Amino acid sequence: MTPVIATAPGKLLIAGEYAVLDGAPAISLAVNQRARVLIETAREGLLEVITTGRQSFPFGWAADGQPVFSGEQPGSFSAMLVAALEVLQPLLPETLPPLRIEIDSSEFFTAEQVKLGLGSSAAVCVALTAALLKLAGHSADTQRLCLDVHNAFQQKLGSGVDVVTSYQGGLISYRRDSGNGITAGSLSWPHGLHMLPVWTGVAASTPELLARLNAYREQHPRQVGEALAALQETATSLAATWPRQDVQELLDQLALYARRLKDLDTQAGIGIYSEQHLLNQRKAAAIGAVYKPSGAGGGDFGLLFTDSSATLEQLAAEFNEQMLISDWSATGEGLAVTGG
Numbered sequence: 001m002t003p004v005i006a007t008a009p010g011k012l013l014i015a016g017e018y019a020v021l022d023g024a025p026a027i028s029l030a031v032n033q034r035a036r037v038l039i040e041t042a043r044e045g046l047l048e049v050i051t052t053g054r055q056s057f058p059f060g061w062a063a064d065g066q067p068v069f070s071g072e073q074p075g076s077f078s079a080m081l082v083a084a085l086e087v088l089q090p091l092l093p094e095t096l097p098p099l100r101i102e103i104d105s106s107e108f109f110t111a112e113q114v115k116l117g118l119g120s121s122a123a124v125c126v127a128l129t130a131a132l133l134k135l136a137g138h139s140a141d142t143q144r145l146c147l148d149v150h151n152a153f154q155q156k157l158g159s160g161v162d163v164v165t166s167y168q169g170g171l172i173s174y175r176r177d178s179g180n181g182i183t184a185g186s187l188s189w190p191h192g193l194h195m196l197p198v199w200t201g202v203a204a205s206t207p208e209l210l211a212r213l214n215a216y217r218e219q220h221p222r223q224v225g226e227a228l229a230a231l232q233e234t235a236t237s238l239a240a241t242w243p244r245q246d247v248q249e250l251l252d253q254l255a256l257y258a259r260r261l262k263d264l265d266t267q268a269g270i271g272i273y274s275e276q277h278l279l280n281q282r283k284a285a286a287i288g289a290v291y292k293p294s295g296a297g298g299g300d301f302g303l304l305f306t307d308s309s310a311t312l313e314q315l316a317a318e319f320n321e322q323m324l325i326s327d328w329s330a331t332g333e334g335l336a337v338t339g340g
Contacts, residue, residue: 003040004134004339008126009033009332010108010118011165012197012303012325013295015257016174016235017272018213018264020159024232025239027187028165031197031325032331033107033116035123037131042100049077050104061076061096061227083152084128087145092140099135103128110324115203117300123161124148126335134340142335143167145279147182159208171335173239182299187329194312195305198322198327200276202299209270209296216268227264234260247307251290254305258292265297272297277335280304280319287314301325 009030016026045067056216057074059067067081081101085092106182115311129146133139133264150163164184171187217224238253258281273281277293280302284291290305304315316323322323 002339003038004337005036005038006127006131006134006335006337007034007036008130008166008335009160009169010035010116010120010123010284012118012263012301012328013161013252014171014195014240014303015292016161017261017293017295017297019228019231019235020161020174020176021210022232023175023177024235025173026159026161026235027171027173027239027242028161029171029328029330030165030169030334031118031328032121032332033118033123034323035108035120035127036102036104037124037127038100038102038104039131039135040054040100042098046100047074047077047081048100048102049074050102050106050257052106052109057326060098063093065094065096076285077124080121080124080128080149080153084125084132084149086151087149088129088132088136091133091140092136094191101128114201116199116324117206117295119162119166119295122150123152123166125153126163126166130335130337134337137340154207157210165334167335168268169332171330173242175239187242187330188245190242190247190250192247192307193245193250193305194307194309195303195328196312196315196319196323196329197294197301197303197325197328198280198319199301199324200274200280200299202276202320204274204296204298204300206296209272209298212270213268216270220268223267224264227267231257231260251305251307254292255290261292261297270297274299276304280322283318284315287311287318289315307319 010028010033021027029250030267049055062068105120126146128324129149175183234257281291294301
């Protein structure tokens, strides 16, 4: 059997942060940073993890088909592998041979070994799930299984928008209903809308930020409910406007979404708007651009929007040192699998 290789992209959330958790639509963009998973049969089981270096973790199979590591535990990667094997167990061979599994997420780290907030766990999850299914010769509903594996890994924390973006690629609209059914479709990028992703220099923890929101919501359900309702209203309006490609209206709604996201942050003390996000927002406003955090906030990436190519050039000069993603495409490739 030839090695199975699967790759999947990370994502930037254009709009829908936090609101998507309560059923509002989100708009999400796949980016060029990709996770890569290689699986091949071997003499001995070995999980090799590549982030900014390479670490090797020997393992064998327990009677229940789960990996047992003989030495140091590989942190979240072992939890991801365990989650994948648990969810996919009915589809995999009853007895797996020794496997060498290589997980490479190095493109999600800076040269200084700081993790970029681009949905690396979702990208790894999609690539790993697809590679295991390919190894088993199975052609099931891979997207649904990727969501199930990520839910098992994150204990149902999150909306799944990062998983579906990684699976489908490109620019998508996404919505999850109360029964965990999802609706996702491709979008095109509006002509005349310019975007510049900028890095805050600080990695953030999405689970930590969500935990703060949930803790405050338990204590103050009405206040958080009102702030989220306003955010959901704007997310819904923005998603409805996007296909019409009215750039000025989109800029107005992106600015309104940013304000309402800040209102939620002020109300619940989540930490969405870090000092760097606030500084970036002031600098963008001075040039006449719209700025908002992308994703859970607290650090990671922010997004600058303008309808002027001249303003875009000013932004590129002003934020030059923070531009770690200078090349992106709204038609970027999603999951890709070869071998087997």
